[in-house]
Amino acid sequence: MSVALYTHASCLAHDPGPGHPESPARLAAVLDALDAPRFAALDRRQAPRATRAQLERVHRADLVDDILSNVPATGWCRLDADTVMSPASAEAALRAAGAACAAVDAVLTTPLQRAFCAVRPPGHHATPSSSMGFCLFNNVAVAAAQALAVHRLERVAIVDFDVHHGNGTQDIFWSDARVLYASSHQWPLYPGTGARGDTGAGNIVNAPLPAGAGSIDFRDAFNRIVLPALDEFAPQLIFISAGFDAHRLDPLAGLELEADDYAWVTRRLLDLARRHAQGRVVSSLEGGYDLGALAESSAAHVGAMLG
Template identity: 50%
Template sequence: MVTALLTHDAALHHVTPEGHPERVARIEHLLHALAAFPLMRVPAPLAEDSDIERCHPPSYIGSLESHLPSRGLHQVDGDTWLSPGSLDAARRAAGGIVKAIDMVLDGEVANAFVAMRPPGHHAERTTAMGFCLFGTAAIGAKYALESRGLSRVAVVDFDVHHGNGTQDLLWHERRALTITSHQSPLWPGTGASHETGAHDNVLNLPLPPGSDGSRMREVYEDRVFPRLRDFAPELIILSAGFDAHADDPLANLNWQTEDFRWLTERLCELASEVCGGRVVSTLEGGYDLQALSEAGAAHVRALMEAGE
């Protein structure tokens, strides 16, 4: 079966200030790297408010709408910005993961990758932060549980920064297992190993600065894969950040492109064991354009090979 790629030109219209690491060029370079791949290309639709409201209250959505500029930029926090096209892009990121989940659960595709921006895993229930507006991965998890009737969903976040937003949004959700590997210490300063969720449903795996792919592989073999097998999710959602790459300017892990490929392959193998290979991945970070392109392409190629 084929792998779906969900994206939309709206990702090009979320604009940040000159020199900001989360920039339009990220999606341009990544999509260029995927241009020749035989993927099912699907426009990311706008999310329904009801899907977003499973994670964010209407008052929060309304606040973002009220601050959306008609031109220029509005600063939400120290590093998070709104431009006229930002909410359209964020809504399509959320709508993209909902559509991807439908396509995978309905057997239309083997798996899917949502290539949208802004990223989502730092957005908390009522707080936009860390370049993120809506908690895309958590919105997907809640949709799968509440609209598609699944009993167990796992979110695996391998972005170099802790997914504090996903943790916040799924902290009380006993049907969701949230697993995050991340550099520590590093912004946002959350993700300690003692943060385990309201129902022992959160697994945080801090990695020391300077550690490489071999350390990551040990942690995933020893801690992540056994926990996933025990939980037996019916769907695995990946928060696919590529900023743990050694060339990324915002952190200090030393993963190589092959490490992202290995991790994707192993997660897909595990998904094949426990949930019929049902994997949906959504783009998070990755701020060196060449590293993002290479690691993102390796990730998608591994998804494709898993679905063959």
């Protein structure tokens, strides 16, 4: 099975500063893991820049202006307590969103069925009007809008297994019944959203997990809540917000997953994609802050995509 790997050197140059958990070393760890011989079949592609038109389908023009015009010449510019721009950050953010859009175009117009975007900064906390939670643009949301606007799909699903709830993605698609957003995450935890009762226009499916939950709880939440909702929705394309910070070693949260859980959930999502979406899946890196766990988990995820 052909799987495209989209990335760009600019995504390594984005530097939020010393001690920041969303460091360039994260992406380096992922790319090193995917350089192993078993990943030789990956179709490696350079991520293009997202266009303003693509970004403004989900973000306000003033947010796009703030990111693109306030790039510091040196040092850092802090957007909130957690979210920092360096001189290379805007370019990295354009490439991260552009990777996901290019992946959409490829899986919908060529024989390619699957793609993984090894990019940063992550995206799922970015709202229509705010960058937050280490995220500048909402990469997966921009890509979902690309599928709807350019390729005229009627139903797309975003599955988010990052340990932190994707408040930005939920906010963007809250009332858009063409997009199913389904998230498993630790709750309560930053950013404080993602309650089970948050349902939007019937298109929001949250499966919150308490601190200490592990493999059994995670797989049960998917089997009982997330996968049945996806099956009923019958998406024509599945996106994955692939955060690996629910791993038991991650320092920023308290779930207890193992790398094999990411392989398991990826296989289940591929089964659904074969059933409803002609096998089409686009995945994009979100969180994951223990470098060893991140490398092992992303390799498990991409390995499952390769079959």
